[in-house]
Amino acid sequence: MNATETTDVLIVGSGFGGSITAYHLAAGGAKVTVLERGPWLNSEEFDHDFKFGSSATRVFDFVVGDGMSVLGGNCVGGGSVVYFATMPRAPRFVFERHGSIGRRMWPAAIDRDALEPWYDRVAEALPVTPTSWDEVPYIGGVFAAACKAAGHTANPSPSAVDTSLCTNCNWMMSGCRFDAKRSLLLNYLPAALSHGAEIRPLHEVQKITKRDTGDYRVHYNTIDEVDYRQQTGSGTIDAKIVILAAGTAATPVILQRSEPELGRMPHAVGRYFSGNGERLNTAVLEDDKVRELLGLSRDEANAYGAYQIGRGPVVASWDRLDGDLPEYERFSLEQLYFPPGFGTILAQVPDAKGPSWYGPEKKEMLRKWRSWLTVFTMSEDDNEGVFGPPPPTGNSERLSQQLLGFGSLRYRPTENTLRGWEVSDAAVRDILEHNGLARVMPWTNDVIGAYTVHPLASCRIGDDPETSALDDRHELRGHPGIFVTDGSAVPGALTVNPAFTIAALAERAVPGIMHALRERGVEVHYGAPAPDGGGAARRGTAAAVRAVLG
């Protein structure tokens, strides 16, 4: 093997937690190396194609666990390449949640007010913008009208989509061909590269060890670009600081595998996993009812029939985001399109006499696919996921060349979580079955257990060493110089899409990481503007930065 290389900062993963820190640290003067397990695709490689081996399988990981399956990004840009770019800020009550530990689970230093300036930095960088009604696809419109008819409010969600470039093709889960979705490939990552950061795709980090010098040694395998089951080599890189941002389903696994050599891990590593309380219901709308009850029509032939048209979730109902409601009964509902495959298999036939997710009745339901409307619940679960022993490499034992593998996560929803799902299922029925508009059924959990596209909290921040793996600066307890900045650091379910909050927390973590670099003799300076040069949001964080860096 090659001699071990050295760097100031080694970042594992290039999603929000990796890219944001890479940019600021490189711009601040540190030598930054990013190892990304997945491939590096450009926009021309984002296919409109379900074929195995197209970007639909290249950029994704679907890890089936025991009772919980996790869908996540697996490419340079991470989750930002595959996400729907729906970017609400987390409601104020979320930061006051107690969850399963009986006291506030967020660090005292963080509430919505404290995070606001960091949200602003991300909003300027991506950018995140409000959505107007005339940009809402049919599916969001029909959901909004159904909400109104049932006495509910509905909001077009803020989003990181440049609607002037968007074709509403709904292929965004495979990466955006048109550069309309503001992934990290368009802002933080090129800015990091311009400041000298190095990004290495198809490098899967396995474990971390410690050197006598105090530096950390990061051990990786290189991965075949087509068959991710195949390793093509291995190597090590020494770094003064390691930032883990491999994703909620991978970061704790790397730490578990490192424990025998690195030393005891905090109790919360690989525990307190949250699926963001996620749940899906699919409705089949009656077109004549859409016209008659909601007064909507696309043209003479169709009132709706537009499931395929749009860009994921655009409209949400936030009536249940009420801090006065009991914990576990608060949730948001978003209309959603999921492409065939992911989005069709688990949907259940209302009133099925035979099997509900396959068989003759399911085929009849598929004939009405254009009239489907899926509703996405994000609620408050109980952080009940626990990771078992790590697999030999990576975070799953891969079945397919790409996409599909089996991981060690075990999840048994508690009564609290189940109650949240039950209340949200009822709310979805209340909206969409009102006056016979549609019939609705939740997706089955009998096939792959529960599922989430927003895994959180498997290595979380907090003030209590017993229930949090990281302190409020995202540093791993007992292992100074290792930071975690991905979704695993978020303490619990957010009741809304979490990408914006993960990104804001990563922005907020940067000064603390710079402080640790300075302690190790690396001269770094905070103050880079937004990736496009904008400096408006930087002023809002100045006081918080001074408090850490002086």
Next chain:
Amino acid sequence: MPETECPPSRSTVLEAFADTIIPGEKRHPDDRAVAGVSEGGGAVAAGAIDVLETPEGGMAPALDDLARMLDEHAVAYRAGRGLPEDREPFVGLGYDDRLALVGELLAPGHPEHAMWAGLAMFSFMAFDTGAHMHTADAIAAGHPGLATLGFAPPGEDGLWRFPAYSYGRPLADVHPDTDPTGSPV
């Protein structure tokens, strides 16, 4: 991955399983695998065997065992119900019995649940996505699953665009506690 040999009997058994998941019409009068309980092509006509055998999917090495085990379960199933034993075990079952047996195998808690769920999901994917083909080619060739869904075809360049996409007007009141950025407070 090495190519896996595909004896006809194995394919017939797996086709009968795929047809249980998404049924279709018989391809010809002597079609034993497809029960023929649904109008139009089902998972078999959509390419289930091709999808299961792709090297990308990772199922190919397990298919011999899955077909054999399915027949073993069918032998036990028909013995327990006094059904005729002079025919192919799984393929020889009527559709309702195939459905009942597959229901047992797919039930949560069955010790082999994961492998049958995997076989079912790949069969399903053949129908809903035609994952063994480029989607534009599949649509042009009249892929029965994508046609059943009514999946719209791409433009001439093979990409999808929907220029008409919005009702274009406010359709609900927004939440009173919405902040100036458009987020919940």
